[in-house]
Amino acid sequence: MNALNKIISILIFLLFTIHTSYAQEQYTVNYGNNKEAGNFKKINGISMYYEIYGSGKPLIFLHGNGGSIKSARGKIDYFKKQFKVIAIDSRGHGKSIDTTTKVLTYVQMADDIKVLMDSLSIDSAFVSGQSDGGILGLLIAIKYPRKIAKLAAFGANIFPGKKAVFDEIDNMVTDTLKVSKDFNTKRLYTLLAYQPHIAEKDLSTIKCPVLIMSGDRDAIRLEHSIKIFYNIPKANFFVMPGASHFGSYQKPELFNMVLLDFLNNPFSKLSTVEIMTGKH
Numbered sequence: 001m002n003a004l005n006k007i008i009s010i011l012i013f014l015l016f017t018i019h020t021s022y023a024q025e026q027y028t029v030n031y032g033n034n035k036e037a038g039n040f041k042k043i044n045g046i047s048m049y050y051e052i053y054g055s056g057k058p059l060i061f062l063h064g065n066g067g068s069i070k071s072a073r074g075k076i077d078y079f080k081k082q083f084k085v086i087a088i089d090s091r092g093h094g095k096s097i098d099t100t101t102k103v104l105t106y107v108q109m110a111d112d113i114k115v116l117m118d119s120l121s122i123d124s125a126f127v128s129g130q131s132d133g134g135i136l137g138l139l140i141a142i143k144y145p146r147k148i149a150k151l152a153a154f155g156a157n158i159f160p161g162k163k164a165v166f167d168e169i170d171n172m173v174t175d176t177l178k179v180s181k182d183f184n185t186k187r188l189y190t191l192l193a194y195q196p197h198i199a200e201k202d203l204s205t206i207k208c209p210v211l212i213m214s215g216d217r218d219a220i221r222l223e224h225s226i227k228i229f230y231n232i233p234k235a236n237f238f239v240m241p242g243a244s245h246f247g248s249y250q251k252p253e254l255f256n257m258v259l260l261d262f263l264n265n266p267f268s269k270l271s272t273v274e275i276m277t278g279k280h
Helices: 003-021 069-079 106-119 132-143 167-179 183-194 222-231 252-264 272-277
Strands: 038-043 046-053 058-062 084-088 125-130 148-154 210-215 235-240
Touching: 038 106, 046 069, 046 106, 058 069, 058 106, 058 132, 069 084, 069 125, 069 252, 106 132, 125 132, 132 148, 148 252, 167 183, 210 222, 210 252, 222 235, 235 252
Parallel strands: 058 084, 058 125, 125 148, 148 210, 210 235
Antiparallel strands: 038 046, 046 084
């Protein structure tokens, strides 16, 4: 195996398996393959798989590239006690059945989730998205503003390439696309290499409260996450210390605490300037 193939093998391992490597707990529920909670719906030409747990305000979990409902099993297990949790396998992922040969796009995947919400009579929901799931959350908030009450996005980016993602990771993605012959791998990595394309002016139209989350050693450059934060009118920003792109799995208790606080409490953007000058 030459050096390039070694690098590609490492990247494939990271993107397709690391989302479960930090969650070694044994659960009594088989999240991601639970016949009692799972179902399929015909959505935009595919058969989309989803699972529902708990009751209360709807909370949707959206996984990252190469992930599935199983990626969020720890989050589901925790949040189903307070919310009606809807976990979804995106188009081209998990148990969702997609026999098309079309290139995946984040815009299409976001539309899929909106249609699923409509089919489940969900007018508005909390949404928590990891990586690609965060991108989908931003797109839904832009295109369908009434659908999201609050959005938390961990490790999302608004455009591809080295200005958003660290050089080494971007190079791994593009190198993989050059040599991979696997259909689904090429579809998933094309997303990473060439998408999304979200303009800062579009971020400024988001009306719901948004929590931008990042590991302090994320795959997404910190300055890029700050750019997203500054361009959303009602945004908070959380940087998880000692955490990577997979911080929500590395430090689940911290992630759960921060997300729960954001979802349960009134949104605030009160600044130190306002406090010190008495202008609040």
